[in-house]
Amino acid sequence: MKKRYRIKNNETIKSILNHRKSYHDGTFSVFIKPNEHAHFRYGLSVPKAFGSAVERNRMKRQLRMIIAAMPIDKAYDIFIIVKPKAKALTFHEMSTKLQKLIKKHKLF
16 A cells, blocks of 8 residues: 555544544444545554554554555545454454444445
């Protein structure tokens, strides 16, 4: 996934969170907001309560792979917060849970 699809700016993340359009389950929280770009952008947050730096980085790599495989065609900013319960999930379970949450937002 190219870097132009990533959100790193704190102001942008705060505006997505303040937009208050979100869906949650026990493992992920997905926030969205329309953007002015021609493509979607995403940001990830894996808190320290999730585990060590190795575990957090592994989770972020897996989530990037899952997002890259999704057919998102609308211009939205997506911000995903991972809960510590996600540690027990397999890759396939993470993929299906995240796809369900993003489908609730009707992004594909």
